[in-house]
Amino acid sequence: MRSRQQQKAQTRQKLMDAAAGELASGRSFDTLSLREIAKLAGIAPTSFYRHFHDMEGLGLALIEACGESLLELMHEVREQASGGRSLIRVSVETLFDHMLNNQGLSRMVLQESMSRESPFRDAAERLLETMSRDLAEFLVWDAEQRGVPLGHPRLAADSTVAILFTNGIALLNTPVEDHARHIEAVVTQLRMIMRGAEVMGQAV
Amino acid sequence: MRSRQQQKAQTRQKLMDAAAGELASGRSFDTLSLREIAKLAGIAPTSFYRHFHDMEGLGLALIEACGESLLELMHEVREQASGGRSLIRVSVETLFDHMLNNQGLSRMVLQESMSRESPFRDAAERLLETMSRDLAEFLVWDAEQRGVPLGHPRLAADSTVAILFTNGIALLNTPVEDHARHIEAVVTQLRMIMRGAEVMGQAV
DNA sequence: AGTTTCAGCGTACATTTGTACGCACAACTG
DNA sequence: CAGTTGTGCGTACAAATGTACGCTGAAACT
16 A cells, blocks of 8 residues: 555645646636535545645645746746747747646636735735746846846836736637747747846946 | 616616625625625625626626726826826826726736636626727827837737736735835836837837 | 554535525506 | 506525534554
8 A cells, every 4th residue: 555645645636636627627716616626536525624724725735836836947947048049938938838738727826916915815926926036136147148237127027027927828818820929929028128128227 | 766777777786886895805706696796785686687697797797897997097098198298107097096996896807817718708808908909009109209110019018008907906915105116116117118119110 | 463643434514505486566658 | 547567575495515523444653
């Protein structure tokens, strides 16, 4: 038999997968019921409590997991991008790829980031904040590298993140054959911001 | 006695107000139940059906109403802005004011715009699309007026709308004393985009 | 070997949900 | 004025929900 830890971890994962699956098929998180998720995961309703105190607990775990994989991914992108390809393009493609492979979670995180004060909102907000901070830091480093001063790097990063996620979501509702064109549009928008930031940097 | 039409319209409005009130206090739309809204509006649950076929019907009416007032508002802004004040600043302030006064609906529209294929998403999407299209049209006109060519006006408008609403939502979770600073940041971000668009316009 | 721990189960119950059905009575129509 | 219309009500019911309670059996520990 598998050890208790392994077994428990696996059941917990089943619960998270069940919820993520429902999210991916279009449900919003708070239409999910404890009983329903338990059934999908193949356990009795009351066994749910062995893993999460709440549906809220499950939700937080989902957001947490999504955040971890996302930050890790963007971290990899920076190393990979130093290989020469356009950083902007690689970032966009990588992020969108992740969102396409995690549609349910992506939607949930962004929707919750727009909700009212709640544990979900806090978690989602923290994730976006971290992404923006990391990006700003990188932008400064990159600008110095190229000897081109950037005006308001943090604001540029905020704009970038807003545009990235807004368009990422839009992409999920777009037929595959339009993806390439859509990505091109986003890349142009981001270049626009960078040009603007550079101009405002020189103006100082 | 009031006429039947008036009476019915008033009850319908009570239902919409009840729902909007719950949204404003942080609930998400699909945690609202028909019975609950009926009770808040002061009518029997079964009377709900005299006004809407569904909770979905109510939701659509809410989004519709929010969209109408919003588009009307932005239309006024353009006339008012020709008076000389910065168009960007006036637009931002007006939109944010509207969002602050309609927190529940604003959140709902933006959240639904990120959901999966559904009547709600379609309605919300249509609203944002219209705003972006109108804005692009205005940007072109304004650029011609000033003799400064704009590159990719539609993309600039898309970016602007994304940044406006993202930050508008963020503002709702911000203490009032930080509002002025926050608005300043958004104005700077929008100027950044405009500068970028102008630069890319000249490059052609 | 004997004991403890604990993931998972089944039963049970009070709430809440959407909605079908039919009645009442004020407002409209002719 | 008589007849029709239609908003609103109360009752009723099946389904679903969260969760309290106590049991079981195997893994973990001593």
